[in-house]
Amino acid sequence: MSKPVVAxxxxxxxxxxxxxxxxxxxxxxDLIDVVEFNKSPIDDIKxxxxxxxxxxxxxxxxxxxxxxxxxDFRKNCKILISLGECAIMGGLPALRNGIPxxxxxxxxxxxxxxxxxxxxxxxxxNDEELPMILDKVYPCHEVVKIxxxxxxxxxxxxxxxxxxxxxxxxxxxxxxxxxVKFD
Amino acid sequence: MRTxxxxxxEKFNRNEARLMDILxxxxxxxxxxxxxxxxxxxxxxxxxxxxVQQTISFYHFFSQKSRGKYTIYLNDSAVAYMMGRADIAxxxxxxxxxxxxxxxxxxxxxxxxxxxxxxxxxxxxAIINGIVFPKLTESCVKDIVNGMKEGKSVPxxxxxxxxxxxxxxxxxxxxxxxxxxxxxxxxxxxxxxxxINKLVTMTPKExxxxxxxSHIRGLGGxxxxxxxxxxxxxxxxxxxRFVLCNADEGEPGTFKDRVILTELPNLIxxxxxxxxxxxxxxxxxxxxxxxxxxxxxxxxxxxDKLREENYLGKDIAGKIxxxxxxxxxxxxxxxxxxxxxALIESCEGKRGEPRNRPPFPVQKGYLQKPTVINNVETLCxxxxxxxxxxxxxSMMGTKETAxxxxxxxxxxxxxxxxxxxxxxxxxxxxxxxxxGEEAYAxxxxxxxxxxxxxxxxxxxICFEDLPSGGSIIIIGKERNLIKDIVCNFMDFxxxxxxxxxxxxxxxxxxxxxxxxxLLDGNGVMSDLTDLxxxxxxxxxxxxxxxxxxxxxxxxxxxxxxxxxxxxxIKNKEKDFDTGFNLDAAVAASCEAVGRxxxx
Ligand SMILES: Cc1cc2nc3c(=O)[nH]c(=O)nc-3n(C[C@H](O)[C@H](O)[C@H](O)COP(=O)(O)O)c2cc1C
Ligand code: SF4
Ligand code: SF4
Numbered sequence: 001m002s003k004p005v006v007a008x009x010x011x012x013x014x015x016x017x018x019x020x021x022x023x024x025x026x027x028x029x030d031l032i033d034v035v036e037f038n039k040s041p042i043d044d045i046k047x048x049x050x051x052x053x054x055x056x057x058x059x060x061x062x063x064x065x066x067x068x069x070x071x072d073f074r075k076n077c078k079i080l081i082s083l084g085e086c087a088i089m090g091g092l093p094a095l096r097n098g099i100p101x102x103x104x105x106x107x108x109x110x111x112x113x114x115x116x117x118x119x120x121x122x123x124x125x126n127d128e129e130l131p132m133i134l135d136k137v138y139p140c141h142e143v144v145k146i147x148x149x150x151x152x153x154x155x156x157x158x159x160x161x162x163x164x165x166x167x168x169x170x171x172x173x174x175x176x177x178x179x180v181k182f183d
Numbered sequence: 184m185r186t187x188x189x190x191x192x193e194k195f196n197r198n199e200a201r202l203m204d205i206l207x208x209x210x211x212x213x214x215x216x217x218x219x220x221x222x223x224x225x226x227x228x229x230x231x232x233x234x235v236q237q238t239i240s241f242y243h244f245f246s247q248k249s250r251g252k253y254t255i256y257l258n259d260s261a262v263a264y265m266m267g268r269a270d271i272a273x274x275x276x277x278x279x280x281x282x283x284x285x286x287x288x289x290x291x292x293x294x295x296x297x298x299x300x301x302x303x304x305x306x307x308x309a310i311i312n313g314i315v316f317p318k319l320t321e322s323c324v325k326d327i328v329n330g331m332k333e334g335k336s337v338p339x340x341x342x343x344x345x346x347x348x349x350x351x352x353x354x355x356x357x358x359x360x361x362x363x364x365x366x367x368x369x370x371x372x373x374x375x376x377x378x379i380n381k382l383v384t385m386t387p388k389e390x391x392x393x394x395x396x397s398h399i400r401g402l403g404g405x406x407x408x409x410x411x412x413x414x415x416x417x418x419x420x421x422x423x424r425f426v427l428c429n430a431d432e433g434e435p436g437t438f439k440d441r442v443i444l445t446e447l448p449n450l451i452x453x454x455x456x457x458x459x460x461x462x463x464x465x466x467x468x469x470x471x472x473x474x475x476x477x478x479x480x481x482x483x484x485x486x487d488k489l490r491e492e493n494y495l496g497k498d499i500a501g502k503i504x505x506x507x508x509x510x511x512x513x514x515x516x517x518x519x520x521x522x523x524x525a526l527i528e529s530c531e532g533k534r535g536e537p538r539n540r541p542p543f544p545v546q547k548g549y550l551q552k553p554t555v556i557n558n559v560e561t562l563c564x565x566x567x568x569x570x571x572x573x574x575x576x577s578m579m580g581t582k583e584t585a586x587x588x589x590x591x592x593x594x595x596x597x598x599x600x601x602x603x604x605x606x607x608x609x610x611x612x613x614x615x616x617x618x619g620e621e622a623y624a625x626x627x628x629x630x631x632x633x634x635x636x637x638x639x640x641x642x643x644i645c646f647e648d649l650p651s652g653g654s655i656i657i658i659g660k661e662r663n664l665i666k667d668i669v670c671n672f673m674d675f676x677x678x679x680x681x682x683x684x685x686x687x688x689x690x691x692x693x694x695x696x697x698x699x700x701l702l703d704g705n706g707v708m709s710d711l712t713d714l715x716x717x718x719x720x721x722x723x724x725x726x727x728x729x730x731x732x733x734x735x736x737x738x739x740x741x742x743x744x745x746x747x748x749x750x751x752i753k754n755k756e757k758d759f760d761t762g763f764n765l766d767a768a769v770a771a772s773c774e775a776v777g778r779x780x781x782x
Contacts, residue, residue, distance in 0.1 A: 064765060064769055067763075067765055067768075100771070101771045101772045101775060102771065102772075102774075102775040105772065105775050105776065124775065124776040124777075125776065126776035126777060126778040128778075128781070132769040132772055132773055132778070132780060133769070133772035134768040134769060134772070135767075135768050135769070135770070135771045135772065136768075138763065138768070141761070142761050142763055143761055143763045144759075144761065144763075145758075145759040145761075
């Protein structure tokens, strides 16, 4: 049987979740024994080269590019996992959700202390190359169907490891209380 | 400002437990509680500004920004909408040229939404500078706003006064009682003072015995046996005890306490006096919702009269050593303050956050002392129990629910109003009585109760079948149950959660979004399972009755009107639809930066 294929991406996240994935330490060697990586920042494959089994998503959607990437993942992966608070709930970036987008842009580019110097022409970025900002940050499952959620900010390395092993082996994931208790 | 605020603080003896009263006075004096006022109050009471601020931020009627010289609070309950609230709101906005939730540019008129103000039988209704304007029409809205533009005072704009005591000089209110049916307990003939005169010939034990014998259960909603509550309190350890009367009446659709407060205030105070005698309390508090502030002078005068007649004060009714007096504590707009432990917190001048229980209020209540809290109607009924005996009372009603109940009935029926009925009345008979035979659904006991369909109209109102705190809302065929009723109720809980428990703070909003998704046509069948499963968690995972019942509007309609939900799902096979729309999501930012969206 060929190895299950895994893809990962970071949308509107801080890469902390990917760092946590690397935190499985030497087990990464075991991991590449049992799975094959496709599109992912880990191996720097930029585009899908084949259908994947598992897609791991860090971060929610804050702009149009995030949405396109996420939809692309949905199309190319059998199973999608929302990894971490940002993917599941929007996380820190979603703090802007209560504020109209115009106010956010004004604060960031026109009125904020760091915008006073350097943006004398008072420009709001609108280059065609730039993705368009969404009215709020959306958790992934509000854009596409998500199959599993791994909570945490970031989720602990062991949890990611256990989840991947469970998926690959088909065994049930054990979730003792300590693993899902956060305060 | 300093002198005025100091005077207010002095009036309440610099007692931080009276912070609510101090804030209410400051808000009334200045129309807002400014940052400077907060500092002055904090200094005056020797507490931190944050303590003052957190209380302010909790209550709807306190504000740190001006809400206008004229402040209009328009009820946004489901029944208000049934009675034409949307047109009234639109007219206010057009006439004032400002939106709800804001103040006109000249700072004169503020338009605000507010939860049920206890006027469901005469909606649409608004509270303007404390005065209730019931049965608003578009033309009276125009007159009111014109009056404001001319600088008239609010009393000058009033119309005809209401019936009964509502036209008493001290009440001076346009509200109508709408008493549609009187029964043999509350509205029976009674000579004021009779029960107190009898009371002082009994021992406290005998009084509790009589209340127990009546089998009366609390009429505020939870139905706890009153005699047992008093017994527990009298046995609890403490050097002082208190009697609190719950007149918060916040459950949307309830307005029976309003009518009792207007027509039978003596009974309330006598009932509190009886409870005080039974448990040995010297002080009582009537916790009255801010929406009923127009009753203040009237109720104070009733208290004064009772003091004159020696039914309150020292050696009551000639009984040496029986001392008891009552003060009125106003709330400031918070449904959760009807919950007994939140009510206590509020009486102590704090945020109305429910306490963990145990200890129960009968053990550690107001100021951590043993406290009895009863609903207005319970205390009034007790007066008649003392007058006529427990057995007399226990003969009425059903096996497990003795006595009568005041129902506040509103919505799609011919004769909305207050009805005193024996417990055990069949829903179908009730509908006939109020001219609501055409009902599609009946909401029993307000948003926190349940919504029943025709197949349940044979059921009866009593604790062994359909319990009710008094709110009955009749919903006609022409209504969109999910959009007009369920969503409105969910908005209510979203606004009113105190925020302590995570599920109560967040789930109602998440559930409401799910409902909106269904209404937008993006629903799939698994949304219904989600709604049900998530809603079920609310009961177990929240601290107080608010959170525990906040998903009831969804749970009971899913059970009794599932077809209404399924009708919203066009494609039953589809397993996923987020309803996410990229065009819509980028529209605002593209407009802000002046860019053509290229999807
Ligand atoms: C959210 C919430 C709101 C409540 N509101 C009221 C109210 O407005 N009036 C009332 O009498 N009881 C209300 N209750 C019930 C009280 O907690 C308490 O049970 C009642 O006042 C006891 O009096 P009773 O035994 O005479 O009914 C409420 C309970 C909850 C959980
Ligand atoms: S969940 Fe935490 S670690 Fe992961 S991307 Fe968001 S902020 Fe970073
Ligand atoms: S259930 Fe809701 S209202 Fe009650 S204490 Fe918890 S958060 Fe507050």
